[in-house]
Amino acid sequence: MSRYETYLREHRDRHLAELKDFLRIPSVSALSAHRPDVERAARWVADAMQAAGLEHVEVLPTGGHPVVYADWLHAPGRPTALVYGHYDVQPVDPEHLWVTPPFEPDVRDGKLYARGASDDKGQVFLHIKAVETLLRVDGALPLNLRFLVEGEEEIGSRHLPAFVEAHRDRLRADVAVISDTTFFARGVPAITTGLRGLAALEITVRGARGDLHSGLYGGAVQNPLHALVELLAGLRGPDGRIRVEGFYDRVRPVPEEERRQWAALPHDDARLVAELGVPALFGEAGYTTLERLWARPTLELNGVWGGFTGEGTKTVLPAEAHAKITCRLVPDQEPEEILDRLEAHLRTHLPPGVTLEVRREPGGARAVLTPHDHPAVQAARQALREAYGVEPVLVRMGGSIPVAETFATVLGLPVVLLGFGLPEENFHAPNEHFHLENFDGGLRTLCAYWPLLARGAL
Amino acid sequence: MSRYETYLREHRDRHLAELKDFLRIPSVSALSAHRPDVERAARWVADAMQAAGLEHVEVLPTGGHPVVYADWLHAPGRPTALVYGHYDVQPVDPEHLWVTPPFEPDVRDGKLYARGASDDKGQVFLHIKAVETLLRVDGALPLNLRFLVEGEEEIGSRHLPAFVEAHRDRLRADVAVISDTTFFARGVPAITTGLRGLAALEITVRGARGDLHSGLYGGAVQNPLHALVELLAGLRGPDGRIRVEGFYDRVRPVPEEERRQWAALPHDDARLVAELGVPALFGEAGYTTLERLWARPTLELNGVWGGFTGEGTKTVLPAEAHAKITCRLVPDQEPEEILDRLEAHLRTHLPPGVTLEVRREPGGARAVLTPHDHPAVQAARQALREAYGVEPVLVRMGGSIPVAETFATVLGLPVVLLGFGLPEENFHAPNEHFHLENFDGGLRTLCAYWPLLARGAL
Numbered sequence: 001m002s003r004y005e006t007y008l009r010e011h012r013d014r015h016l017a018e019l020k021d022f023l024r025i026p027s028v029s030a031l032s033a034h035r036p037d038v039e040r041a042a043r044w045v046a047d048a049m050q051a052a053g054l055e056h057v058e059v060l061p062t063g064g065h066p067v068v069y070a071d072w073l074h075a076p077g078r079p080t081a082l083v084y085g086h087y088d089v090q091p092v093d094p095e096h097l098w099v100t101p102p103f104e105p106d107v108r109d110g111k112l113y114a115r116g117a118s119d120d121k122g123q124v125f126l127h128i129k130a131v132e133t134l135l136r137v138d139g140a141l142p143l144n145l146r147f148l149v150e151g152e153e154e155i156g157s158r159h160l161p162a163f164v165e166a167h168r169d170r171l172r173a174d175v176a177v178i179s180d181t182t183f184f185a186r187g188v189p190a191i192t193t194g195l196r197g198l199a200a201l202e203i204t205v206r207g208a209r210g211d212l213h214s215g216l217y218g219g220a221v222q223n224p225l226h227a228l229v230e231l232l233a234g235l236r237g238p239d240g241r242i243r244v245e246g247f248y249d250r251v252r253p254v255p256e257e258e259r260r261q262w263a264a265l266p267h268d269d270a271r272l273v274a275e276l277g278v279p280a281l282f283g284e285a286g287y288t289t290l291e292r293l294w295a296r297p298t299l300e301l302n303g304v305w306g307g308f309t310g311e312g313t314k315t316v317l318p319a320e321a322h323a324k325i326t327c328r329l330v331p332d333q334e335p336e337e338i339l340d341r342l343e344a345h346l347r348t349h350l351p352p353g354v355t356l357e358v359r360r361e362p363g364g365a366r367a368v369l370t371p372h373d374h375p376a377v378q379a380a381r382q383a384l385r386e387a388y389g390v391e392p393v394l395v396r397m398g399g400s401i402p403v404a405e406t407f408a409t410v411l412g413l414p415v416v417l418l419g420f421g422l423p424e425e426n427f428h429a430p431n432e433h434f435h436l437e438n439f440d441g442g443l444r445t446l447c448a449y450w451p452l453l454a455r456g457a458l
Numbered sequence: 459m460s461r462y463e464t465y466l467r468e469h470r471d472r473h474l475a476e477l478k479d480f481l482r483i484p485s486v487s488a489l490s491a492h493r494p495d496v497e498r499a500a501r502w503v504a505d506a507m508q509a510a511g512l513e514h515v516e517v518l519p520t521g522g523h524p525v526v527y528a529d530w531l532h533a534p535g536r537p538t539a540l541v542y543g544h545y546d547v548q549p550v551d552p553e554h555l556w557v558t559p560p561f562e563p564d565v566r567d568g569k570l571y572a573r574g575a576s577d578d579k580g581q582v583f584l585h586i587k588a589v590e591t592l593l594r595v596d597g598a599l600p601l602n603l604r605f606l607v608e609g610e611e612e613i614g615s616r617h618l619p620a621f622v623e624a625h626r627d628r629l630r631a632d633v634a635v636i637s638d639t640t641f642f643a644r645g646v647p648a649i650t651t652g653l654r655g656l657a658a659l660e661i662t663v664r665g666a667r668g669d670l671h672s673g674l675y676g677g678a679v680q681n682p683l684h685a686l687v688e689l690l691a692g693l694r695g696p697d698g699r700i701r702v703e704g705f706y707d708r709v710r711p712v713p714e715e716e717r718r719q720w721a722a723l724p725h726d727d728a729r730l731v732a733e734l735g736v737p738a739l740f741g742e743a744g745y746t747t748l749e750r751l752w753a754r755p756t757l758e759l760n761g762v763w764g765g766f767t768g769e770g771t772k773t774v775l776p777a778e779a780h781a782k783i784t785c786r787l788v789p790d791q792e793p794e795e796i797l798d799r800l801e802a803h804l805r806t807h808l809p810p811g812v813t814l815e816v817r818r819e820p821g822g823a824r825a826v827l828t829p830h831d832h833p834a835v836q837a838a839r840q841a842l843r844e845a846y847g848v849e850p851v852l853v854r855m856g857g858s859i860p861v862a863e864t865f866a867t868v869l870g871l872p873v874v875l876l877g878f879g880l881p882e883e884n885f886h887a888p889n890e891h892f893h894l895e896n897f898d899g900g901l902r903t904l905c906a907y908w909p910l911l912a913r914g915a916l
Contacts (some may be wrong), residue, residue, distance in 0.1 A: 143635020215857020277667030282811030353740030
């Protein structure tokens with residue numbers, strides 16, 4: 001047993017009690033009534049960082065909830081890692097479905113139940129306690145660390161990009177480490193090396209000045225709803241491929257080695273079908289489900305509306321019809337370029353008799369991808385292997401994590417997503433929990449990770 | 459000048475005063491607060507019929523507002539006409555846009571302004587006064603007449619089909635004459651010989667059990683919105699033709715003679731474009747606008763909805779997507795058969811990965827068509843010619859009039875739509891009015907029509 005493990009064992013009860021204190025603060029960022037609680041959680045984090053031995057601890061204002069910053073920079077010549085997490089949590093409703101109240105932490109069957117236990121207070125806490133452990137045991141950290149813990153992740157990290165821009169210098173690092181993700185499955189530790197990006201727009205198709213009666217005008221004018229469905233249907237072929245010209249131009253093929261690794265993962269299409277309740281899966285021909293989710297771009301209709309939607313029949317030809325479209329992007333697609341191409345396609349293929357308005361939505365993001373052979377990825381792999389005694393997997397995620405894209409784009413950092421949650425831990429739902437096996441495993445991993453990362457050639 | 463005209467001239471002031479009395483009753487069928495007014499209007503009609511010399515006058519209950527019945531059946535061996543109209547009116551809002559209050563009739567520039575002046579109290583009144591004139595002048599009518607004046611036309615004639623079914627015997631006739639339509643344009647009297655029918659359904663496309671996150675699942679499952687737009691887009695070709703198999707099987711070609719007549723009508727596509735504010739007209743290739751509106755079936759999307767429709771972006775794959783579809787039908791399309799074919803098409807072409815629910819809406823109706831050479835049409839033509847001194851036109855309407863279909867289907871009657879409104883008279887809108895030239899012309903027409911119809915071989 002390493003000296004870190006001995007320390008962790010000796011202090012486990014205290015650590016767990018402290019985490020429970022943290023979880024008792026109802027820091028729901030979405031609800032203004034909880035603003036004082038969010039403040040209190042920021043302070044709690046700052047105090048815990050200070051107690052652990054981090055320096056320059058500050059609660060920094062943003063346009064919204066504050067960011068907690070801290071660092072330890074006494075390892076000249078060694079790499080610097082920027083650790084990110086968030087202290088805010090999701091709302092708790094429907095509250096009556098919680099077995100124990102969301103802000104009264106409770107341990108049952110080796111799991112710690114509370115809002116934020118897994119997402120993300122538990123994981124932020126692991127990082128603080130790993131620092132405490134290394135400093136208490138060794139008297140110093142093996143590398144330089146900076147912490148950025150925000151309070152607006154659950155409301156879209158609204159003010160973070162501006163904050164990062166404004167504090168570039170303070171955030172200088174060699175790698176960003178984010179612990180806000182999950183294992184691939186229980187017992188299958190994972191490092192996430194890729195995220196998809198996003199581009200969004202809303203379109204409006206317009207016909208006559210006002211709604212028309214289908215008896216008086218039906219057949220003689222274009223119906224904006226019909227024009228819209230034609231336009232939208234044309235965006236994708238029956239093979240699931242996006243038909244927007246140039247959409248795939250910059251898309252990198254999935255490396256053969258990664259395809260092989262993903263094919264070996266314990267993923268089961270039939271189980272996914274049952275879980276979602278769909279009659280069958282559907283996606284771009286020529287790719288597996290994981291490839292479609294992780295390495296292929298998509299174009300999705302998130303909302304379509306127009307005309308009469310009430311009960312019964314109204315024989316109306318509506319004046320307008322609308323759609324919201326988002327694209328999930330992969331490396332090296334550029335959000336603005338994709339929107340250019342999409343808009344050009346829509347304008348070219350607009351059916352006759354209507355006009356088109358296209359409005360780009362803010363919030364576009366590039367995909368994030370860190371190479372498997374990056375030293376920070378390899379060090380994480382080794383740390384998980386040591387802490388769990390199994391071979392971790394390297395995966396990607398189909399979603400976007402805006403902060404990861406901010407770190408990659410604004411700070412130019414490689415991003416390692418080293419998370420300790422499990423997919424079944426009900427984040428964003430009632431009865432969120434955190435498996436204590438990963439409370440311990442996470443601490444062991446981080447205590448192994450920083451020394452390994454310090455020795456790696458970053 | 460005929461003896462009828464002399465009588466009409468002598469009694470014009472009284473007639474107009476009586477019509478104003480009728481128009482003062484706010485018989486808005488849609489608003490329960492006006493229920494007593496609707497009752498009052500029914501009684502008013504009954505009293506006016508009695509005073510005119512009609513017999514067996516009755517205010518008959520329905521499940522909703524009552525029907526007023528009356529007859530005059532002393533012309534054995536002569537044809538019987540069933541006259542239909544309605545005494546209920548549309549709501550008046552926005553009331554502040556009325557120049558004079560909607561239920562305070564006012565004559566300005568030769569037009570009588572009031573809610574119901576044109577639609578349909580004014581036209582019902584013409585029929586009652588034509589009977590009065592013929593009976594006062596001749597002592598008898600030249601044919602048998604039955605009157606059915608309802609109080610629910612503006613709320614969809616909900617109880618009329620059942621009423622007609624229940625009173626088949628009392629409504630026996632050779633022809634139905636409906637005065638609730640308009641001239642083709644001012645100075646262009648028209649007889650409407652055809653109406654389109656209607657068939658309606660609502661569909662729901664379902665994917666997963668609940669909404670999904672497009673980052674976590676986008677690309678791996680079918681998006682119900684995408685499946686829906688593909689399905690809907692496939693219903694129509696770029697040439698505007700409906701692609702549902704068998705949709706056109708029973709559609710009669712437009713007779714060459716009718717096409718020629720319609721082509722000669724004072725219709726202007728450019729004016730329609732300007733009026734509606736559309737960039738261009740659009741419709742089935744190979745047909746003129748009037749042919750598309752009057753003699754070709756359509757398939758229209760009246761409502762499409764699903765997913766997120768609020769402000770901004772929500773990266774959701776909705777669990778469901780919906781559409782409301784109606785078809786305007788022409789002779790001899792059968793509503794149920796069309797829905798069978800449409801449903802079969804939808805099921806056959808459903809994209810993979812989703813399920814489909816189809817719900818047929820009530821309110822289907824067959825098209826109505828009365829041949830140009832029918833004696834009741836020819837008599838109406840002659841009557842209009844005599845009354846107005848111009849050649850009337852024979853037209854169709856793209857909409858449906860449920861009562862016309864009821865008379866045609868339930869009673870097996872040919873239907874003549876002989877209306878005296880003008881398209882610009884703001885029915886259903888503020889400042890509804892009736893041109894007094896057609897108050898006089900309508901009375902002249904009806905006084906000429908019944909004798910002509912009596913002599914025609916019905």
